[in-house]
Amino acid sequence: MSRSSSPPHFADLARAERDYDAARSVILPIPYERTTCYMKGTAEGPRAILEASHHLELWDDELEIEISSQGIATLPYLDPQDERKADALDAIREGALEPMRDGKFVVALGGEHAITPPLVEAAKAIHGDIGVIQFDAHSDLRDSYEGSRHSHACAMRRILDLELSTLAVGIRSISTPEAQLIRDQELPVIYGRQLPSLTPEAFRAELDRLPESVYLTFDVDYFDPGFLPATGTPVPGGGEWYPTLALLRELFASKRVVSMDIVEVRPTAGLHATEFTAASLAYKCMGYLAFGEDEPRWSDG
Ligand SMILES: [Mn+2]
Numbered sequence: 541m542s543r544s545s546s547p548p549h550f551a552d553l554a555r556a557e558r559d560y561d562a563a564r565s566v567i568l569p570i571p572y573e574r575t576t577c578y579m580k581g582t583a584e585g586p587r588a589i590l591e592a593s594h595h596l597e598l599w600d601d602e603l604e605i606e607i608s609s610q611g612i613a614t615l616p617y618l619d620p621q622d623e624r625k626a627d628a629l630d631a632i633r634e635g636a637l638e639p640m641r642d643g644k645f646v647v648a649l650g651g652e653h654a655i656t657p658p659l660v661e662a663a664k665a666i667h668g669d670i671g672v673i674q675f676d677a678h679s680d681l682r683d684s685y686e687g688s689r690h691s692h693a694c695a696m697r698r699i700l701d702l703e704l705s706t707l708a709v710g711i712r713s714i715s716t717p718e719a720q721l722i723r724d725q726e727l728p729v730i731y732g733r734q735l736p737s738l739t740p741e742a743f744r745a746e747l748d749r750l751p752e753s754v755y756l757t758f759d760v761d762y763f764d765p766g767f768l769p770a771t772g773t774p775v776p777g778g779g780e781w782y783p784t785l786a787l788l789r790e791l792f793a794s795k796r797v798v799s800m801d802i803v804e805v806r807p808t809a810g811l812h813a814t815e816f817t818a819a820s821l822a823y824k825c826m827g828y829l830a831f832g833e834d835e836p837r838w839s840d841g
Pocket residue numbers: 653676677678680692695759
C-alpha cells in the first residue's frame with residue numbers, strides 16, 4: 541500500500557518552507573488503526589489530510605500572514621508494524637520524541653485516537669508538567685474497551701494514568717461509569733450542549749486551571765457531523781467552525797501549546813470536506829501558534 545512511500549508534503553510547500561531544520565512546525569503522519577469499532581478507515585486519514593492540504597490557500601485572512609512562512613516540514617509516515625499494540629504505541633512515542641527534542645511543534649495526524657497517550661508521554665518527557673486539552677464528542681475514559689486498554693475509547697483514561705490535568709471540550713457521548721469517573725474525580729468537562737453559550741472568557745477561566753504548557757488532542761468527531769461527517773463514530777451536536785476557531789485562538793494566546801494531534805478522520809468518497817477541514821484546522825493552529833509566540837502582533841488586532 542502507498543503508506544510505504546513518502547507522504548505528500550503538507551500544503552505542497554516549496555523546498556525552503558518545508559525544510560526540517562528551519563521549520564517551526566512538523567507534520568507527523570501516523571496511519572495507526574487497530575481498535576476502531578464502528579467504521580474502519582482512519583488509517584487512510586493522514587494521506588487524505590495531506591492531499592487535501594494541497595488545496596489550502598497559504599494566505600490567512602484572519603491573521604493576515606502566510607502561516608507557512610514559519611516553516612512546516614512533513615515527516616515520513618510513522619507506521620509501526622509491531623504485532624502487540626503496546627509495542628506499536630511505544631514506537632509511536634519514540635518516533636515523536638525526536639522532533640519534540642528538536643524543539644518542533646509537532647502536529648500528529650491520525651489514525652485513531654489511541655495514538656494520543658504515547659504522544660502525550662513524549663511531550664511530558666520533554667516538557668514536564670503539561671495539561672491535556674481534548675476536543676472530542678466522546679470522553680474516551682473507559683479503563684478498557686473490547687478487551688484492550690489501548691483502545692481509542694480509553695485514550696483519556698491512559699492520560700489520567702500519567703497524572704496529568706485535563707480539560708475536555710464538546711463531550712456528548714459518555715457511558716455511565718465514565719460519567720461516574722468525571723463526577724468522582726471532578727474532571728473538568730465542557731459538554732457539547734454547553735458549546736453554543738460558551739464565551740471565550742468562560743473558556744479562558746477553564747484554561748487557567750491547567751498548567752502553563754498544554755498538549756492539544758483534537759478528535760474531529762468533536763465537530764458537528766453536519767459539516768464534518770467522515771469520522772468513525774459521528775455524534776449529533778458538537779462544535780461549529782468559527783466558534784471553535786475562537787476557542788483555539790484563545791488557547792494558543794493564553795497557553796504554551798507544546799504539540800498537538802488531529803485524529804479519527806475517516807476518508808469517505810464524496811465527503812472530502814472532512815479531510816479539507818482537518819487540513820485547515822492544522823494550518824490554523826500553526827497560525828495561532830505563530831501569533832501566540834509573537835504577542836505584540838496580538839495586541840495590534
Ligand atoms: Mn476520541
